[in-house]
Amino acid sequence: MDINLSQCFIAVDDHDKALPFYRDVLGLEVRNDVGFEGMRWVTVGSRAQPGVDIVLEPPLADPSASAADRQAVAELLAKGLLRGVIFTTDDVDATFERIRAAGGEVLQEPIDQPYGVRDCAFRDPSGNMLRFARSRGK
Numbered sequence: 001m002d003i004n005l006s007q008c009f010i011a012v013d014d015h016d017k018a019l020p021f022y023r024d025v026l027g028l029e030v031r032n033d034v035g036f037e038g039m040r041w042v043t044v045g046s047r048a049q050p051g052v053d054i055v056l057e058p059p060l061a062d063p064s065a066s067a068a069d070r071q072a073v074a075e076l077l078a079k080g081l082l083r084g085v086i087f088t089t090d091d092v093d094a095t096f097e098r099i100r101a102a103g104g105e106v107l108q109e110p111i112d113q114p115y116g117v118r119d120c121a122f123r124d125p126s127g128n129m130l131r132f133a134r135s136r137g138k
Contacts, residue, residue: 005052007043008085010128011059011077015040017125018056025102026087028054037063054085077127084128086119088135095132096120112136 012018022028022044031053032043042056059082060073076082089095092110099122100106107121107129119133 007053007055009055009057009061010085010124010126011061011073011082012056012124012126012128013059013074013077014125015042015056018042019044021104021125022054022056025099025104039063080123080127080129082128084124084130086131086133089132090134092118092120092132092134099132 019030019042022042023030027046028044029047030042030044032041034041034043039058039061041058041061043053044056045053059077060070073082096106096110105123107123108119108131110118110120112118116137117133117135119131121129121131124130
């Protein structure tokens with residue numbers, strides 16, 4: 001039995017700011033843009049991984065969530081405390097330079113980590129940490 005990743009979710013507080021970053025800076029294709037009950041979901045993904053979607057969703061995509069819960073999640077997002085994702089890349093340094101040149105907020109310049117990867121990190125427009133890594137064995 002095979003189990004494969006189909007979707008992952010990243011909370012964004014402003015799709016109109018997030019979309020140009022994910023589409024134009026990272027080069028991901030837009031696969032879907034859906035509105036429902038006053039919320040919006042935008043699905044993006046790498047052309048190299050047609051079966052894996054990244055869903056840019058509201059900070060708390062639950063229409064029955066309380067106003068207090070929505071506020072609490074929005075505050076965590078604003079502080080950058082929600083989890084992001086780790087992307088792999090063939091060239092960490094070139095990826096770093098491309099994202100930095102496009103105005104990406106640098107969290108970590110490329111570095112060889114003791115656990116066997118070279119990686120760098122940025123914040124997206126909503127504050128999520130995104131890492132870009134390559135195994136040093138490759």
